[in-house]
Amino acid sequence: MNRIGADVKFQDGANVLCDDPAATLGVLAELGFSGILVRTLDEAFPDLDAGRIREFAQEAAAREMFVQVGLGKVNPYMTAEQPRVRALGGGSHAAGMARMVELCAEHGWFEAWTALGGFKKYPGLFCFDRFRTDCTWEEQLDASANYLEVLAPMLRSHGVRLNIETHEEVTSHEILRLIDRIGEDVLGVCFDPANVVLRGETPAAASGRVAPFTHMTHLRDVHLVPTQQGISRFLAPLGTGAIDWSSVLDPLLAHRPGIDLCIEAVGATRAEMPLSPEDPLWRGAHPDLDEEELGVLRRWADDYPSQVVRRERPSVEELRLHRPAQAAQIEFLQTSLSNLRHELAQLQSTVNTKR
Template sequence: MMIAARRRVEICARDLPGAPADPAEAVGKARELGFGGVHFPSVTAISARHETRELAEFAAFAADRQVSVSLGVGMINAYRLDRAAELLAAGSGDLLRGFGRTLASAAALGVHELTAVVGIEADRFDAAIPWPEQLRATGDLLARLAPALRDAGSRLLIKTHEEITTFEIVRLVESVGPDVLGVAFDPVNVVVRLEDPVAAARRVAPHVRAIHLDDAWLCRTSRGLARRMCPLGRGILDWPRLLPGDARLVLDFHRAELELPYFDQAWLAAQPDATCVELAALAANAAADRVPVSDLGVRLTAALDALPR
């Protein structure tokens, strides 16, 4: 199954052969493989001190090689600010100042859309801080960041990561403002929250600015289902139905093998947006349990076949 032309697709820097730490080497390898861009985890992966001249020179270097640059900003969760170390460091301990400085540095690279995640799966099940409270407080924090985004003409893309549903992300976007928030849609993650990828794609469609490419098998287990990673184009994702024409595409190899133990009533109760219809769609695509494909070299080779030049 051919998904998209490789020149339309960015690749995460960590997924390039050898996971080069040098950003110039990452751009060179991406170009050699035929990818149209590189997604870096943060501004500091390019300039540790946010030096405007260094960033502008790197932007010119990448443009000369016809390789685009995109960025993440890590994790933004009001109750997990310890995980926002780079933003805090950029602002000498002040998150808002660090966020503003990061937006300015991204602009020096020509980047005005930055991807963030809200947490990890364990956060959803944290008995000390209920997940709805984490979402409420994080929504308040994002509202405080919104003026800096508007001033910079930028947008923060909330990724459909393993801990959060598309329902929850859409509520965040609509409450804070679609002019400053958008969605980085990662279909292999929504299944972990019992969402059918096609239905999830429809929910987030008005706000999607980036789509992350990977694939997975859905397997039956004694506790329900499990997500097992597999080569792109060989899993359950119906990619032709998941790709709008104008979103950035990012090849992003996932590592976590995650369970969907919906036979557990307490676990299921933590998925209040889950529906019988979407669970049935997932179960219909499930097969016997099998070993995941964890070798990144094998997965990159398969992706190169699925993403022709």
């Protein structure tokens, strides 16, 4: 039986659902969740107060909820944009990471989230770190690998694995090459099927590639909508978008039958981001691009207007609406949880029938 948790983003110890990490566990339990992914440990506990973290761990244990944590980004070209971890290390980013890893190991939180970039509110492709102009993406990947090699001995000594998210800036192929270089004992995957479409990958194919190395998830659905600029990706509650969830979950559960699954919700917006397959700059930046996978994504976008006419999908205007963040996030989580439970039950029923 797979336990299901929710990814929660904190800022100064608070989040959209609650103003305290320990109390957040109660909110999630009331919603029916069995665990939490604390997106960034230092944002939930800004001073890494050992006592407060211990109280949080004890509350999770009392509620029999699993805990996963995030440790921030590992791309040296963008870590300066988020200086908290370096400050925690007294000027050393690696020392700040070590402090957090030690706390994770102390409480038995051995699977940790990380990523290689972050979405920026810049026009066009500049919203992705992949298209920075102060360095190439290849230079960023190489610098990230070098830094991960610095962190690897410390991670091994504590038994903590960093799981790189299939975030909006990186392809599944690139993450797999990093794992091959660093070692799967200290590097794995946090699989987000809604992000891989931005890099021209289908969720099903990406799942098949990363499943052997996936130890964490950010599960949510996706709409691909044709716009004047090309294609826009919008996030949707699991089970309400274009993703065929059996094709995503099948390979994942085949490799990790008991994996703890986490849903990542959005609140006020549906996180519109561009997919630009007709842009020569975009195409040139994806040497691993599979035209068949890209063709599937194009068909999803081409089919969307007719689905809106049939009232099967929301219009682009509806998707762009801003909503009350807390209510929207709770609705997103509840819908996703219900549909994920249904998908898991269907898969289990299929397995039992085959037996």
